[in-house]
Amino acid sequence: xxQMTQSPSTLSASVGDRVTITCRASQSxxxxxxxxxxxxxxxxxxxxxRASRLESGVPSRFSGSGSGTEFTLTIGSLQPDDFAxxxxxxxxxxxxxxxFGGGTKVEF
Amino acid sequence: QPQLQESGPGLVKPSExxxxxxxxxxxxxxxxxxxxxxxxxxxxxGLEWIANVYYSGSTFYxxxxxxxxxxxxxTSKNQFYLMxxxxxxxxxxxxxxxxQRASDGLDIWGQGTMVTVS
Numbered sequence: 609x610x611q612m613t614q615s616p617s618t619l620s621a622s623v624g625d626r627v628t629i630t631c632r633a634s635q636s637x638x639x640x641x642x643x644x645x646x647x648x649x650x651x652x653x654x655x656x657x658r659a660s661r662l663e664s665g666v667p668s669r670f671s672g673s674g675s676g677t678e679f680t681l682t683i684g685s686l687q688p689d690d691f692a693x694x695x696x697x698x699x700x701x702x703x704x705x706x707x708f709g710g711g712t713k714v715e716f
Numbered sequence: 717q718p719q720l721q722e723s724g725p726g727l728v729k730p731s732e733x734x735x736x737x738x739x740x741x742x743x744x745x746x747x748x749x750x751x752x753x754x755x756x757x758x759x760x761x762g763l764e765w766i767a768n769v770y771y772s773g774s775t776f777y778x779x780x781x782x783x784x785x786x787x788x789x790x791t792s793k794n795q796f797y798l799m800x801x802x803x804x805x806x807x808x809x810x811x812x813x814x815x816q817r818a819s820d821g822l823d824i825w826g827q828g829t830m831v832t833v834s
Contacts, residue, residue, distance in 0.1 A: 640819060642820070644763075644821075646763075651814075651826065651827060651828055652763065652812075652822070652825060653825075654822060657817075657821040695763055697822075699819055705765070705768075705779075706822075708755075708762060708765060711763070
């Protein structure tokens with residue numbers, strides 16, 4: 609099974625900061641990676657798919673990069689609405705099984 | 717934009733079977749471009765994918781839960797279902813249903829339903 613490891617688990621930041629979250633896969637997943645934002649009491653929201661493609665309606669300050677086993681989510685200039693928990697998730701293109709990373713909480 | 721809504725008991729006794737329904741409105745479960753899945757989140761913890769189903773009935777399971785889980789679909793009702801048997805307190809979680817857009821991620825989620833095993 610593919611394991612996904614996110615770092616850091618918690619990140620302290622301020623409005624305007626550039627924030628980077630890392631996700632590592634235990635084996636190559638090509639570009640089959642998505643990023644989600646979750647706020648307390650709410651369902652996750654898809655931000656990025658195929659490692660770097662911005663979901664429709666998501667602000668351009670969010671970006672994703674990477675391939676193989678190392679991926680990053682970058683928030684170019686942190687906004688008050690961005691304080692949340694972020695998850696990476698890999699999907700196996702050959703059989704649609706999914707694995708989530710452990711999450712990164714971005715807090716003030 | 718389709719909407720998904722979970723329904724089912726909020727309280728299940730240990731050793732019994734958890735059964736949930738996801739109803740899709742504003743779209744068809746029979747679309748060839750999507751899988752339909754269940755994800756759960758224990759209180760204060762991360763997300764765990766449980767299973768996916770295709771409209772044709774093809775199923776895909778998390779290996780760690782496969783022995784206890786059944787996912788199924790009813791295209792005539794535009795619904796899909798989750799059954800998790802032999803539940804314990806560790807199955808207490810918010811259960812979400814979601815749409816997986818081919819290989820692009822889970823793009824539409826239900827609001828989630830809290831299920832307590834006690």
